Amino acid sequence: MKTTELSTIWGHLQTATDWAVNLPVLMAGTEGGGQAKAKHLDPRTIDLNDTRSAVSFVDTDGDNVDWSEGDFFRSRNSKNYWASPDRGKIPFGWSCCFAHLSQLCPEAIDYAVATQSANDSFIEWGGGYYYPDLFGLKRSNRWELLARHAQRTWALMKKNNTRIIGFNVLKLDSADALKAYEVFAGQTDGLLAILVFQYDAYEAGAGKTFWVRDRNGIEVPVISARYSIWNHLNYRLRAGTPAKVAREIRQSVEETPGGELPRYDWVIVHAWSWFKSASGNDENAEDMPQEDAAAKGGQSVYGPVTWCAERLGPNIRAVGPEELIWRIRMKHNPEQTKKTVLNQ
Template identity: 40%
Template sequence: RYWPRFPRPKTVLTVKEVPTVDAAFVLQSVAGLAAKAALRGGNRDMVWYPIGHPAYLRWHEEMLRQTRANEQVLPDVWAVVEHFRRAGIVKGYVLFRKDAGDRRLHQRGAYDPSANVATVLAARLGAVMVSEDIEHEARARGLQRLADARGLTEEQCYEHWAAQCSDSVLALVDPRVPHCRAEAIALDAFVLATHGPLLERALARIRPDSPILGWGAGDEFQLTEPVSRWALWQSATNWCLNLPVLSTEQVGSTFPASSIRARQRSLWDLTWEDGVHYTSFLMTDGDNVQWLMGDFQFGAQRSWWNSPVRGKFPMGWGACLADLAQLCPYALRNLIRTASPRDDRVLMGGGYYYPDLFGKSRNSLEPLRLHARRIRGYLRLTGTSLLHMNAAKWDSPEAIRAYTVFAEEIPELQAILMVQYAPYTAGKGRVLWVRRRDGTELPVISARFAIWAHSPFPDDGPPAEIAAKLNAEPRLAEPATSDAENRSQPAEVPGFSWVTVHCWSWFKNAPDDAAAGAEETDQATAAASGAKRGLEPVAWCVRRLDPHVRVVTPTELALLMNLRLRPEQTLRRAVAELHLRLRTAQPARRSAARGFLDKAREALVKRNYRQAFLAGKNAARVLGVMP
């Protein structure tokens, strides 16, 4: 694990509501102190922050059932504070001033760091966080002020207290929000808001391959680039709540591994076809933990996992499988048990980082190897064979070295699906091949197109435009043609492509004969006007595809590309795996399967790969590997 496992609580304390932001800071901080004491073995009571979101209502119910904890509802947050003061866990309060500027949330700009400084001090002193607006309430309850964070800078806080903070996690948190602070306090994380010289210093003292809790204020690339250089990774946990009490389980021991394992697709499930073009769609932002724990699965707009069109066509979903397995296995289990046969989950990197920059400031590839070995366990645990990542420059020498590390450390990988930070479609569908330790090659497949609203890039566009481009892509086993009007650039690998789907882009449905660009809409007013985002725009694209365009899952696409572009290594490996199954097969099945496998090997010698595939498929059917 790289996220700590908290002990199961004996009692979960909660309140009916948290009426103000001031109260939210108080409850988040006392929840963090309780969890910190539990982690150190001195407390069996933890805190649940009440939230009416349907996802958290589900996780709350499942958590109580799993842990068998008793729940106690107290009158208000001060009653929770009093409970833990009597237990010796709350020793007083730290005073802070709320950030009251006009800066937008998570945007760069002037800010008051007082809340972040107070979060660090709360963990150090055993103090709850009290804003100056409600200090009189704390005093009225007999709480003692232990520190005043007002006027202190994050730099001053770092100089005095960073050495006492954890070296296995760092928190980036907008000082205006109370979220995420329970976990930060429980883990003794140093907390700051944005990128700059202090972030560089803070990152340098954290052990390689550790997570960044929360999400900072500022530009996405400027936050993630230094994190990557220092061999760390973003988790996008900024809106998460109740992480300590949701991360008490160990998948594979207290939580059944079978409940989070998806059925693996087999090479033998496929069909050998010519004259077709295979394509896949893959939703972006699956490395966003707070989203997958919340709106992604149970959002009121029903845009993504709970979309009414899910299951009607093959679809790929990037997912933070490793983080969910540790932080909220209930969310991961729900993804597995509610999936349709056409849903395919792909591991998004094991965090958000740029693999081509990972560890650059430490001048070592070892942190990346460590990360690859760690996420390998979660790939195997969840039955996943694809990795999806975002690179600063997807085809740079540094990127190719990083892909090679993953190929060497995770031999089960079928492919790596890559986008570039800007544009996502920089690779134009090109495929790079890197070697595993056994000499076989792993495909690194760049996105060909993107369903993305109002994009300035030529390979991005609304659903109808992307459908037209896909219809004009060359077919498998056919030469590329130059007379297709919609081709923006010839594909390097005729017959295969994948489309990245920007999860936040809004579009409006339009008739198939509508003018170009009719699906574009004003993003600011889109929700109110009935526009759609997420999965439904993909459905509009799929309905416009010509019959020769075959929509498959990303895993099926990877298997097909390995089969057709590297048939020798792919079929030899697959036939050898079938041969191992002969030992446990019934005698009658063993004899029939052996005959088919002999034919497959003979065809491989003659390089008749289609015949080898068909013979292997017959053997797989006899052995019960496929329906």
């Protein structure tokens, strides 16, 4: 955290490239090359007559170039991630660093898009390692610097067709955070949403949504994570094992007044948390020692997410992040959202 904070306050960002290999070769010619374009949901296909509550699942750490170039797609460990034999079983949001990969390793994007299922979505994870609410804090032109970074990131996102960005902030409802959302969105045209989570704790926002506008005046939601799937955190509200989080999702829907339904929330899934499959009602049974979890058959990310989804029951759907966002926008401002959908 501290090293990222030190670069952030001076208006710089970091990249996780210290273990990346062959970058001079992989990045050669990227300025003139075309970009593979991720497939995305056509909002006109959403069944708005289905009024059940819904949740989306999104993994962490997609801003890691090393991981994206290495273990994430094809390796012994990637069966928990992109190479999971179950991938595509449920809708899922994969955090990614396509803005950086388009400059450093476009082959990774090519592979991701070529193997993308209809249930896979990509979310640009910040456009680098930095805290938007601290960006340029020590500089007199801090918001100009953030706007410049937003312009560059959005231009790269448009090239590879990613339309959602994720932010990690220190205090998600602070004046600086709210200003950062406003500045970033104001440099975009077609941004679907900002998914935001707080450094400590990821689920601290409890699903609260803020609204900002893009450069065309279209309202864009900034949606905080309500839940986090994270090992050994069952003592914390809205965090912990897949079984506990599933129960809390059901409970939230049950306790929400009828006039406020349906609920639309998202779950952030810690990439480095390992769990074991366990049936029954013991919400601690899925936890396991982390040190040798992989060797003992533990699973992370995609498998545990499917266990959580299976426990939601018939009245709560797992949907992709794009569908969740369109539903949130329709619920908030149906007239504007309908016009936006027609322009897709």
